[in-house]
Amino acid sequence: MIDVQNLTKQYAGRTAVDGIGFHVEPGEIVGFLGPNGAGKTTTMRILSGFMPATSGKVTVAGFDVFRHSLEVRRAVGYMPEMAPLYVDMKVKEYLRFRAELKGLGGHSMRRRVGEVMELCGLTDVRRRLIDNLSKGFRQRVALADALVHDPKLLILDEPTNGLDPVQIRQVRELLRELRTRHTVLLSTHILHEVEVTCDRVIMLNKGRILADDSPRNLASKLNASTVVRLEVETKDEKAPVKLEGIQGVRKCTEETVEGGAWRHFMLRVEPGFDVREAVQALATTEAWRVLELHRELPNLEDVFVELASSAEVMKGGRLS
Amino acid sequence: MRGFWVMLKKELRMFFVSPVAYVVLALVMVLNGFAFRAALSILESAPSEGSIVTWTFQPQWFWLSYFFVFPLLTMRTFAEERRLGTFETLFTAPVRAWQVVAGKFVATLIIYALLWAPSFFNFRVAHWISAGQVEIPAGTMGGSYIILLAMGMFNLAVGIFASSLTRNQIVAAILSFTLSLCHFLLGVFVMVIGRKISDSVVDVVAYFASAEHIRIFTSGLIDTRPLIYYSSLTLLFLSFTLQVVEFRRWKP
Numbered sequence: 364m365i366d367v368q369n370l371t372k373q374y375a376g377r378t379a380v381d382g383i384g385f386h387v388e389p390g391e392i393v394g395f396l397g398p399n400g401a402g403k404t405t406t407m408r409i410l411s412g413f414m415p416a417t418s419g420k421v422t423v424a425g426f427d428v429f430r431h432s433l434e435v436r437r438a439v440g441y442m443p444e445m446a447p448l449y450v451d452m453k454v455k456e457y458l459r460f461r462a463e464l465k466g467l468g469g470h471s472m473r474r475r476v477g478e479v480m481e482l483c484g485l486t487d488v489r490r491r492l493i494d495n496l497s498k499g500f501r502q503r504v505a506l507a508d509a510l511v512h513d514p515k516l517l518i519l520d521e522p523t524n525g526l527d528p529v530q531i532r533q534v535r536e537l538l539r540e541l542r543t544r545h546t547v548l549l550s551t552h553i554l555h556e557v558e559v560t561c562d563r564v565i566m567l568n569k570g571r572i573l574a575d576d577s578p579r580n581l582a583s584k585l586n587a588s589t590v591v592r593l594e595v596e597t598k599d600e601k602a603p604v605k606l607e608g609i610q611g612v613r614k615c616t617e618e619t620v621e622g623g624a625w626r627h628f629m630l631r632v633e634p635g636f637d638v639r640e641a642v643q644a645l646a647t648t649e650a651w652r653v654l655e656l657h658r659e660l661p662n663l664e665d666v667f668v669e670l671a672s673s674a675e676v677m678k679g680g681r682l683s
Numbered sequence: 684m685r686g687f688w689v690m691l692k693k694e695l696r697m698f699f700v701s702p703v704a705y706v707v708l709a710l711v712m713v714l715n716g717f718a719f720r721a722a723l724s725i726l727e728s729a730p731s732e733g734s735i736v737t738w739t740f741q742p743q744w745f746w747l748s749y750f751f752v753f754p755l756l757t758m759r760t761f762a763e764e765r766r767l768g769t770f771e772t773l774f775t776a777p778v779r780a781w782q783v784v785a786g787k788f789v790a791t792l793i794i795y796a797l798l799w800a801p802s803f804f805n806f807r808v809a810h811w812i813s814a815g816q817v818e819i820p821a822g823t824m825g826g827s828y829i830i831l832l833a834m835g836m837f838n839l840a841v842g843i844f845a846s847s848l849t850r851n852q853i854v855a856a857i858l859s860f861t862l863s864l865c866h867f868l869l870g871v872f873v874m875v876i877g878r879k880i881s882d883s884v885v886d887v888v889a890y891f892a893s894a895e896h897i898r899i900f901t902s903g904l905i906d907t908r909p910l911i912y913y914s915s916l917t918l919l920f921l922s923f924t925l926q927v928v929e930f931r932r933w934k935p
Contacts, residue, residue: 411775436777443775447768451700463689464776508772 364389364516364546365410370419372405379405381570382419387563389515392542394557395550396667397567403550404444406567407520410548411441424515437466440514440545444521446505450494454485454504457493458511465512475511483507483537499530506537510545517541519549523556535560554667566667573670591630591638594655595646603628605645611636625654632658686778690786694760698794707755711798714748715739719805726817736806736823737901740831746894750838750863754856756794757842760787761928765850780928784921788843795835799828822903830900833913834893838863840920847927867893 365387372380380402387393395403408414410423412432421428424438449457458476467475480486483503488496493504502522509517522538523531538547538560551557557564558578566573566581574581599605606615611633618627632638639658646653698704722738725731731738739745764770773783806824809817842859849855870892873884889895896909 408771413771413775433777433779436775439775441772441775443768443771445768447770447772449697449767449769451697456696460689460693461772461776464686464773464778466685466777468685505772 364391364424365548366420366422367406367410368420370406370409370421371417372402372409372414373417379570380409380416383567383570383572384419385565385572385575387546387548389546390542391563392538392547392549392561393563393565394561395548395567396552396554396557396564397550397573398552398671400569401567402570403567404520407441407518407548407550411439411518412436413441437512438515439518440509440512440516441518442505442509442520442522444524446502448493448501448504448508450492452493453490454493454496455480455489457504458485458507461508462511467512475513479507479510482510482540484533498525499527502526502530502534506534510541513544515546517545517547517549519547521551522549523551523553531556566670568671573667589632589634589637590659591632591642592655592657592659593628593630593642593653594625595628595651595653596624597626597649597651598624599649599651602626602649602651605649606630606642609638609641609645611638611641684782686782687786687789690778690783691790694787694790695793697759698790701759703755703759704794707752707794708798710755711748711752712801714744715802715805718742718745718748719802719809723809723817733902734820734823735809735817736819736827739802739806740827740897740901745897746867750860750867752795752798753835753838753842753863754845754859756791757839757846757859758852758856759846760791760843761847761924762849762852762855766852774928781925784843784925784928788840788921791839791843792832792836795839796832799831803828820903822905823901826900826903826905829905830896830909833910834896836917837866837913837920840917840924841866844920844924844927847924866891870894 365385367386368384370380370383371378383402383406395406397403405414409416409421409428412423412428412435415429423435426434426438428435449460452460455476458480459472462472462476477486480489483506485500485503485507488500493501496504502525506519506522509519523534526534535556538549541547549560562577563575564578564581565575593606595602603615603617606612606628613631613633615631616629618629620627630638630642637658639656642656643653645651646656718739719735721742721744722735725738726735733741761770764773774780803824806817806819810819838859841862842855845858845862846852846855848858870888871894873888873892890908890912896906899906900909
């Protein structure tokens with residue numbers, strides 16, 4: 364669906380995207396992840412045919428974005444950051460204008476606008492002025508606009524930006540429904556988001572690809588240090604020292620809890636070790652009563668920080 | 684062509700949901716009414732060669748209202764799209780840039796043409812009430828509206844070009860006003876100074892002096908040279924606009 368080779372985009376005196384390449388198969392949900400200024404929006408603007416690349420080859424739905432811009436734009440539903448809309452228009456009026464602009468007409472246009480309003484939960488506000496809508500509804504209007512011509516590929520730039528938690532959940536559910544009909548490329552700087560929505564993550568930092576893999580693989584592939592949480596009942600003063608004695612435990616810190624006999628310990632564990640069995644054995648021999656023993660797997664946030672900092676160390680080298 | 688019609692429809696609709704169209708219409712009606720009343724006074728006071736139409740469109744006060752119209756009609760066109768960010772949604776839809784520019788231009792031209800409709804009825808009513816004593820010769824009527832349309836096309840194209848350069852409507856309005864006025868004053872100044880220099884200068888300048896064009900057309904003489912002049916300048920400024928819109932998209 365998308366094929367990007369050696370894409371570079373330079374603005375006056377600044378390189379926003381620096382020789383990236385990736386591939387997206389039909390039916391995938393792919394997340395662009397990176398801090399602000401990583402080149403996510405620039406890449407998406409190039410993919411949607413809004414701006415040209417400085418160099419590199421970009422093919423979307425089998426068409427070159429530069430030479431066959433109109434065909435690409437027909438195949439792509441693009442939702443820019445901040446959901447720009449004509450605030451003087453009513454919801455239905457706006458969607459009908461957009462549908463007509465995208466080549467729909469007559470009865471099929473009216474039916475399709477009705478469908479996307481239903482899908483995005485806009486039916487109740489269809490006669491409201493966009494100016495009077497909340498941020499969440501505006502975001503949904505923009506999404507309905509991206510969907511209205513039933514594009515093969517959806518490009519969504521920060522679709523959940525500025526929404527409240529309930530709205531974020533609604534958008535995610537909507538995205539999951541859409542995956543059966545559309546390929547989706549979305550961007551976000553919220554790490555949790557790609558973890559729950561995407562099949563694949565492309566991590567960008569400073570215009571380069573840091574990693575390109577499924578969220579699960581990324582987390583496990585990386586030798587990030589894990590954390591084990593332990594909640595026990597003991598009066599043993601030396602408990603932290605004894606825990607640190609276990610092979611693989613880098614550091615043990617006790618978290619103070621008000622009242623009660625339960626004590627909380629947090630163990631930082633060297634990469635590659637699983638200390639849970641050893642902790643259990645220690646607790647048994649010391650006759651501590653265990654309430655909780657839990658290992659926290661590294662999440663994407665850890666992976667990202669790890670990758671970004673190691674890329675720093677390698678002076679911009681690539682890791683994937 | 685479909686993109687053009689869709690844009691035209693949208694632009695016209697946007698004009699009438701915003702107060703701009705009504706404010707401009709009211710302004711032009713008031714000032715036209717004044718110009719019309721003044722023309723009647725002139726005809727009352729002394730016998731005159733010119734018709735009521737000539738005396739409405741020729742005097743200096745006609746120009747007072749004239750140049751305010753264009754910035755008001757065109758300042759929104761592209762500046763608003765940039766400010767709202769809809770420039771991005773517009774040009775990621777499968778529509779060609781020329782269709783967008785042409786749609787916006789034709790929409791403002793239609794609104795502009797509507798502005799002159801009340802003045803047309805002023806003349807008809809005067810003719811009717813005076814039982815034909817106030818004459819409205821077909822030549823001066825036709826000539827007046829043709830030159831108003833031609834000069835309007837040019838100034839609207841200038842205004843749209845100004846609007847495409849910025850995201851600030853005020854800047855667009857000032858730029859459009861300045862460009863239109865400069866073109867007009869160039870004609871006036873050089874003609875005034877020209878009389879002290881030589882007649883040949885005046886002859887050349889007459890080709891782009893709007894005041895001179897109005898004088899010729901409102902007296903009922905339809906000259907194709909100004910029409911071609913304004914049409915080609917309109918196309919020139921529209922192509923500039925197209926370049927600005929395209930340039931920001933296609934050049935690295």
